[in-house]
Amino acid sequence: MLFIHGDVVTKEEGNGYIEGKELENFFQELESARKGAGVDSKKDNLGDKMKEFMHKYDKNADGKIEMAELAQILPTEENFLLCFRQHVGSSSEFMEAWRRYDTDRSGYIEANELKGFLSDLLKKANRPYDEPKLQEYTQTILRMFDMNGDGKLGLSEMSRLLPVQENFLLKFQGMKLSSDEFNAIFAFYDKDGNGFIDENELDALLKDLYEKNKKEMNIQQLTNYRKSIMNLSDGGKLYRKELEMVLCNEPPM
Secondary structure (H helix, E strand, C coil): CCEECCCCEECCCCCCEEEHHHHHHHHHHHHHHHHHCCCCCCCCCHHHHHHHHHHHHCCCCCCEEEHHHHHHHCCHHHHHHHHHHHHCCCHHHHHHHHHHHCCCCCCEEEHHHHHHHHHHHHHHCCCCCCHHHHHHHHHHHHHHHCCCCCCEEEHHHHHCCCCHHHCHHHHHCCCCECHHHHHHHHHHHCCCCCCEECHHHHHHHHHHHHHHCCCCCCHHHHHHHHHHHHCCCECCEEEHHHHHHHHECCCCC
16 A cells, blocks of 8 residues: 555555556656655656556556565665655654654754664565665665765755655745844744743744745644644754754754
8 A cells, every 4th residue: 555645646445556547646756756856867758757667567568566566676766755755745744753863953864863764764664674775775865865975964955855735844945044033033932031932932933934024824834834843842842953943044053
């Protein structure tokens, strides 16, 4: 059974195959994931890619592919991208995962933390792996996202894996704050200076931020963004560093 957010590929009847429109959606989702992750894609159109793929892997020419086989034949990059979208398909799940694996609260996922994340992700997806395979996944993901080669990944880089409509961090493009701007707005809402704000204060902060930038946002969007960001909080306390990752141009050092 495969669930992928975005153009949804769903085998609700659980027959273990992907076919027809689902197969087309699968390719569209894969292309979207590849582009978001900055993975080079050939210039062939989708139809040509599907034909080539089916010719190669649809052995009995019945127009469907077994999902178990699909996981084995896809390259490491594609396997990870689909695995990620299957199990971390929403911004809330992504932020929960980020908080869980950014164990030192540095604002980055370092190589050892990434390895733990990938290990758990592969277990969830029932993908068999050994230590060399896990190392290959870790190095592949670092190669895809570690733009400056420092061996760690920033929040905004990793969030590119999410389907566009789920990536709430994209909504803050053009609204990123400088350190001084962020410090001023955080101090305004952190009235008692204890270094954190609560969910209600975050709600007011987001509303002000959107009004200041003349951006439209409905109540549902505000609720979703607030919940996603609060997944970074510690028992309802959203600390300065966590919010800074979302609202500032660069993750805190």
